[in-house]
Amino acid sequence: MAKTCLCEGCNLTVWSNGYCKWHQSLRTDTKWINAQAKKKEKIHKPIAKVSAKKLAQHNGNIWEAGQIAKFSPKYAKEVAQYNKRVKIWKLEKPRCAYPGCRCATEDCHHQIGRGANLLDERFWMPLCRKHHDLCKKLAKDDLVALKLIYLRSAKKPDI
Secondary structure, three states: OOOEOOOOOOOOEOOEOOEOHHHHHHOOOHHHHHHHHHHHHHHOOOOOOOOHHHHHHOOOOHHHHOOOOOOOHHHHHHHHHHHHHHHHHHHHOOEOOOOOOOOEOOEEEEOOOOHHHOOOHHHEEEEOHHHHHHHHHOOHHHHHHHHHHHHHHHOOOOO
């Protein structure tokens, strides 16, 4: 007959050191305790931030300085270019494109997503914050209808 777990009331078979798989946390031997401490160290290991001095030593290259970047260097250049262009674009399109809304443009809605189409202004839609949040929640059919309305109204001069 197989050994049963040392935990009171448990009839499961022993998996390791007298306990079943479910009650391994009750172990008190030093081997188990040390293994758990090592796991916690790995999980809670602080992430080192790159100091300005270290970054300057690597001529601003965060890859060499030891920090993983949010974007690849190529995409980071596109994002910087996008940020400049979108400021000018918002001035050219001062009103929200949502039907009936005359609020100021706060956001640039990317109709087919960012990524490869980040700099393609054909797919940008000027929206206020309220309607940009709404666009994210709309069903695809409603979004298609909104895009059609925007495309029709885009041909008219903005008053």
